Amino acid sequence: MASAQPAAAPSGDPNGLQPEEAYTHKLPPLSQRWGFVRGGWESGGTRILDGDSGKMLGLVQTTRWSDLALDPAGKAIYVAETIWSKINRGTRQDYIAVYDPVTLALLSEIPLPGRLIIGAMKNNFVISDDGKTGFVYNFSPASSVNVVDLEKRKMGRVVELPGCASLMPVAGVGFASLCSDGTIATVALAGKAPVITHSQPFFKAAEDPIFDSYIYDRGTGTAVFLTYTGLIRTAKMGAAPTVGEAWSIQAAAGLRPGDTRPLDINWMPGGRQLMALHRKTGTLYVLMHRGEYWTQKEDGEEIWVVDLASRKVKKRVPLKVRASNLEVTQDDKPLLFMTGDEGATIIMDGTSFEQKHKVERTGGGIIATVGGE
Amino acid sequence: MSGFDLDGMGERLLRRMAGNSSRRSFLTKLGATIVAAPVFPLLPVSRARAAKPDRSPEAKTEFARNAQTKDDTKCNYWRYCAIDGSLCSCCGGGVASCPAGTEPSPVSWVGTCINPDDGNAYLIAYRDCCGKAGCGQCGCDNTDRETQLYMPQLNNNVIWCFGTSSMEYHCSTAVMVGKAQ
Numbered sequence: 001m002a003s004a005q006p007a008a009a010p011s012g013d014p015n016g017l018q019p020e021e022a023y024t025h026k027l028p029p030l031s032q033r034w035g036f037v038r039g040g041w042e043s044g045g046t047r048i049l050d051g052d053s054g055k056m057l058g059l060v061q062t063t064r065w066s067d068l069a070l071d072p073a074g075k076a077i078y079v080a081e082t083i084w085s086k087i088n089r090g091t092r093q094d095y096i097a098v099y100d101p102v103t104l105a106l107l108s109e110i111p112l113p114g115r116l117i118i119g120a121m122k123n124n125f126v127i128s129d130d131g132k133t134g135f136v137y138n139f140s141p142a143s144s145v146n147v148v149d150l151e152k153r154k155m156g157r158v159v160e161l162p163g164c165a166s167l168m169p170v171a172g173v174g175f176a177s178l179c180s181d182g183t184i185a186t187v188a189l190a191g192k193a194p195v196i197t198h199s200q201p202f203f204k205a206a207e208d209p210i211f212d213s214y215i216y217d218r219g220t221g222t223a224v225f226l227t228y229t230g231l232i233r234t235a236k237m238g239a240a241p242t243v244g245e246a247w248s249i250q251a252a253a254g255l256r257p258g259d260t261r262p263l264d265i266n267w268m269p270g271g272r273q274l275m276a277l278h279r280k281t282g283t284l285y286v287l288m289h290r291g292e293y294w295t296q297k298e299d300g301e302e303i304w305v306v307d308l309a310s311r312k313v314k315k316r317v318p319l320k321v322r323a324s325n326l327e328v329t330q331d332d333k334p335l336l337f338m339t340g341d342e343g344a345t346i347i348m349d350g351t352s353f354e355q356k357h358k359v360e361r362t363g364g365g366i367i368a369t370v371g372g373e
Numbered sequence: 374m375s376g377f378d379l380d381g382m383g384e385r386l387l388r389r390m391a392g393n394s395s396r397r398s399f400l401t402k403l404g405a406t407i408v409a410a411p412v413f414p415l416l417p418v419s420r421a422r423a424a425k426p427d428r429s430p431e432a433k434t435e436f437a438r439n440a441q442t443k444d445d446t447k448c449n450y451w452r453y454c455a456i457d458g459s460l461c462s463c464c465g466g467g468v469a470s471c472p473a474g475t476e477p478s479p480v481s482w483v484g485t486c487i488n489p490d491d492g493n494a495y496l497i498a499y500r501d502c503c504g505k506a507g508c509g510q511c512g513c514d515n516t517d518r519e520t521q522l523y524m525p526q527l528n529n530n531v532i533w534c535f536g537t538s539s540m541e542y543h544c545s546t547a548v549m550v551g552k553a554q
Contacts, residue, residue, distance in 0.1 A: 041507070059500070065532075082540075084539065084540075084541070087541075088504060088505055088506060088539055088541040089538065092540065104414065116522075116531070117531075117532045117534075117540055118522075118530050118531050118532055119530070120533075121522070121530070127377075139525060139531065139532075140535070141480060141525065141531075141535050143525070163523065164523055165521075165522040165523040165525070166521070166522055166523060173467075176528070177523070178521070178523045180523045180524045205520060205521070205523060205524050206518075206520055206524065206527065209520045209521045209524070211521065212522045212523065214522040248405065258493055260445065262430075262431060262432060262433055262434050262435070263430070263431055278437045291435070292434065292435050293434075294434050294516055294518065294519070295435070295436070295518050296516055297514055297519075298518070299517050
């Protein structure tokens with residue numbers, strides 16, 4: 001789209017039809033108004049959609065067993081993935097593919113010692129704020145993290161991290177993750193050997209788990225956590241994280257808090273990538289549905305718009321089509337991208353909540369936006 | 374939390390095991406068990422701690438209240454309370470057996486499901502059948518007591534085709550491990 005078509009030879013055709021040469025487009029510079037929509041289980045590839053026009057701009061090559069991450073400065077698109085030499089058998093290969101964000105040309109492949117095979121999830125492949133280090137979660141079935149030097153495009157060390165998963169970078173320290181004992185593990189990478197420290201336990205991993213698709217805000221170094229019953233907490237990340245008190249999203253909407261009891265029907269959070277944060281305004285969008293406890297993967301029938309500062313649900317937006325995944329653009333006029341079982345992407349104004357576009361057959365996978373990952 | 378808290382017990386068991394050794398050696402042992410034992414005995418002891426479980430409708434999850442025991446090709450078949458994936462019984466296999474040309478995973482995630490006929494809870498191992506493209510039939514995603522990735526043994530998203538000749542996911546079974554109490 002940025003390239004001009006090569007000039008064709010003059011032709012004497014009265015209709016102006018001229019012989020042509022095939023050529024390849026380039027993408028415009030990476031835009032905050034784009035959504036990177038994963039095909040999901042049924043469909044390979046990650047479609048780049050322009051939120052303003054609703055048009056597809058291109059596709060990033062991603063297999064079913066892959067995670068996509070954007071360089072924070074927009075210099076590269078990274079895909080951590082796993083394939084076998086004979087499709088369903090043969091030699092297993094795990095690597096990060098590095099793509100140019102303008103040409104989508106493959107720049108490099110960084111071999112990995114392994115990674116978790118699970119389909120795309122939000123926090124299994126994350127990048128440090130300075131863009132220099134990638135963290136790839138591995139599960140073999142013992143859990144560890146591959147630390148990758150993205151500057152030299154080389155695999156670094158493997159950090160064993162038993163009982164923990166779902167990663168976020170911690171600036172100047174290393175990375176952190178959630179653990180089954182209800183703590184945050186912070187892994188400091190400055191020394192020769194990694195140093196793992198745990199916070200005090202603050203959630204019950206079996207009884208009211210925190211969704212592992214939690215949000216990390218690079219700008220403030222803050223994580224936003226949500227539990228199955230609807231408890232929201234923020235945590236200021238650092239060498240030792242500071243975890244804030246929990247408050248109920250239902251109570252923030254003037255309803256009674258969510259409960260684990262059967263037959264207690266309430267509005268509950270649910271989906272896969274079930275929340276998104278507009279960083280500048282501290283607005284959290286959460287997919288909610290009516291149901292009992294243990295319906296944590298049920299698609300959302302409403303979006304609840306939460307102001308994190310005042311701890312209030314500002315608006316509840318009913319959805320025409322239920323959504324499983326939700327992401328928001330980070331510019332001043334945010335757009336919401338949503339996907340679900342239908343395999344289409346809905347693009348909605350993040351302030352007026354007017355539907356702008358419905359893009360069919362994009363797949364129903366998770367979504368990334370620039371600055372939102 | 375509800376009175377019915379079986380996987381809370383599973384968690385306590387795991388924590389006990391993890392606490393008695395180091396976590397790392399626990400996981401190393403877990404890995405070794407996977408290689409050594411075709412059937413990994415998943416949480417077999419946890420049932421002993423259950424005291425007089427409440428089986429009234431008020432204590433059952435929505436899935437348990439609506440579960441049936443007749444048709445294992447339906448998502449509401451009782452053993453499928455925490456399954457995620459294609460039912461192997463719709464793919465040429467069975468509730469506890471793999472379709473031709475695929476291989477059962479020796480490890481799995483687990484669910485604790487109530488049989489509506491006898492009111493008992495049973496431990497169910499959701500073993501994947503591995504080695505071919507996804508079956509695509511009878512997709513189910515039930516989430517009773519299903520947690521997140523940091524508790525992988527109780528998370529239904531992980532592909533468990535470890536220790537098989539291919540890690541490609543085909544379908545999921547629901548293998549009876551034993552009575553929960």
